[in-house]
Amino acid sequence: MISWHEDPVLKVEHLTMRFGGLVAIDDVSFDVGRHDITALIGPNGAGKTTVFNCITGFYKPTEGTMELRQPEGPAFRLERLDDHQINASARVARTFQNIRLFAGMTVLENLMVAQHNGLSRASALTVGAILGLGNFARAEKAAVELARHWLERVGLVSRADEPAGDLPYGDQRRLEIARAMCTRPLLLCLDEPAAGLNARESDGLNELLYSIREQEKIAIFLIEHDMSVVMAISDHIIVLDYGKKIADGTPKAIRDDASVIAAYLGVPDEELPDAVSEVRL
Numbered sequence: 086m087i088s089w090h091e092d093p094v095l096k097v098e099h100l101t102m103r104f105g106g107l108v109a110i111d112d113v114s115f116d117v118g119r120h121d122i123t124a125l126i127g128p129n130g131a132g133k134t135t136v137f138n139c140i141t142g143f144y145k146p147t148e149g150t151m152e153l154r155q156p157e158g159p160a161f162r163l164e165r166l167d168d169h170q171i172n173a174s175a176r177v178a179r180t181f182q183n184i185r186l187f188a189g190m191t192v193l194e195n196l197m198v199a200q201h202n203g204l205s206r207a208s209a210l211t212v213g214a215i216l217g218l219g220n221f222a223r224a225e226k227a228a229v230e231l232a233r234h235w236l237e238r239v240g241l242v243s244r245a246d247e248p249a250g251d252l253p254y255g256d257q258r259r260l261e262i263a264r265a266m267c268t269r270p271l272l273l274c275l276d277e278p279a280a281g282l283n284a285r286e287s288d289g290l291n292e293l294l295y296s297i298r299e300q301e302k303i304a305i306f307l308i309e310h311d312m313s314v315v316m317a318i319s320d321h322i323i324v325l326d327y328g329k330k331i332a333d334g335t336p337k338a339i340r341d342d343a344s345v346i347a348a349y350l351g352v353p354d355e356e357l358p359d360a361v362s363e364v365r366l
């Protein structure tokens with residue numbers, strides 16, 4: 086039995102998303118292992134972002150189920166929740182293809198805003214916040230500590246008081262991941278985290294993602310076009326093409342899969358044997 090089927094944090098079954106006549110995702114099923122780095126890959130327009138948008142509640146899928154399994158306790162049916170509940174209750178966090186930080190707020194403020202849910206719960210409808218006492222003060226201290234922890238992990242402590250929008254691009258990408266981690270997710274979804282990074286920053290990203298998997302014991306699910314990143318860090322790769330799942334396996338199995346190579350090259354079936362012998366992903 087393969088590990089991601091043994092203990093999935095996310096079980097997606099028969100996911101379908103139609104936009105009018107266009108079938109963006111067509112009956113796709115897969116598991117995301119609880120402690121794995123799982124990559125979702127495929128050519129442009131394959132449906133990757135649409136899958137993310139369904140999982141994180143930005144779209145309601147036309148059909149299918151998405152079960153977020155907690156280590157203990159009940160599973161959450163994500164297709165029945167809105168994006169806020171998916172983040173706050175089911176503990177699914179996400180970053181975006183285009184960075185969405187609060188550019189005018191400081192680096193630290195971005196991490197505090199991410200923890201707003203916990204703080205507003207602790208403030209008992211803000212009375213505690215006004216008095217600056219009790220649960221709110223404790224929760225705020227814990228929030229600052231968690232923010233500081235993640236600033237250290239991503240190497241941005243010295244820039245805590247600078248506006249997030251002033252950071253270089255690679256630092257903003259890492260800050261986004263830190264912000265997502267401040268919501269204490271079970272499943273961290275990253276949409277093209279390596280896009281726009283240079284080789285050194287990309288290596289740093291790989292190390293950060295490894296360390297999150299090792300130390301936080303959570304699942305990382307990423308969309309990525311950079312095959313060197315995907316092949317280097319993934320435990321499990323899922324491949325989409327024209328909205329359908331065409332392959333699902335280890336990096337080695339995917340690298341050797343003829344249908345995957347064909348999808349990337351756009352090669353017709355009859356030319357496939359030649360193309361496969363010439364190209365390896």
Ligand SMILES: Nc1ncnc2c1ncn2[C@@H]1O[C@H](COP(=O)(O)OP(=O)(O)OP(=O)(O)O)[C@@H](O)[C@H]1O
Pocket residue numbers: 104107108109127128129130131132133134135136
């Ligand atoms: N809100 C929408 N309305 C209509 N069509 C959409 C919508 N969102 C996505 N699509 C279509 O669904 C298909 C899949 O798009 P999607 O963005 O999920 O692909 P992708 O694999 O993420 O592509 P890329 O790698 O280019 O980001 C495309 O044909 C796209 O035009």
